[in-house]
Amino acid sequence: MFHRLNVIRLRLPPLRERREDIALLVRHFLQKSARELGVETKRVSDEALLVLQNHAFPGNVRELENICHWLTVMAPGLTVDAKDLPPELRQPARALPAAQPQAIQVPTMVDTSPLTIGTGTGGVVREVSDEAALSQFASGLQPSPAASLPASPPSAPTPAIEDDWEAAVARVARELLQGGQAEVMDLLTQRFERAVIGAALDVTHGRRIEAAVKLGIGRNTITRKIQDLGLDD
Structure with missing residues (x-):
């Protein structure tokens, strides 16, 4: 079957290989989202378009369409600036930290052969080992006091826990039921x-559309509930 159809x-190249099409696709998707939501079509500034053209778009054209729909709902003005783009587009890619050079310890070669020290007159010679000389030198050193560690800052106070609103609703419901409320x-x-x-x-x-998105309900639903609940007065 494959060879019959093949x-x-x-080959349709991915969006990252045809960045010259991004401006045209952005205009198309913004117009499409505006028609679906019943709002005015927004436009993208040159700075914001440059950010979009530099994006890799791992999700291809569908990712660009979702971004345009997000901008139609969330961008505050009719002109979309770079600061209005989703956070993942505005944050530059983090560079990996450079490897820190490690110090290489070179072993010190110590000559342990005895030292020959002349006494001057008489030609008397005596031998002193390195260990004895180092021990005599170190005996005159005093250990340096340890640096005092800074005290840890006091922890921030724990915020007070708010009242349980579910318990409050249950209390009101109980009072209404006991009072015979229908x-x-x-x-x-x-x-x-x-x-x-x-x-x-x-x-x-x-902004009703943005409120509907935050609440997770439809645009028509929030419009109907605003009218039914008397919130449009």
């Missing part, structure tokens, strides 16, 4: 969603 082979599940679910979505909108400064 008639004409077409549809407790729907009531607590609405309060929970209102708090979480409101916090996400506050963190993203009202």
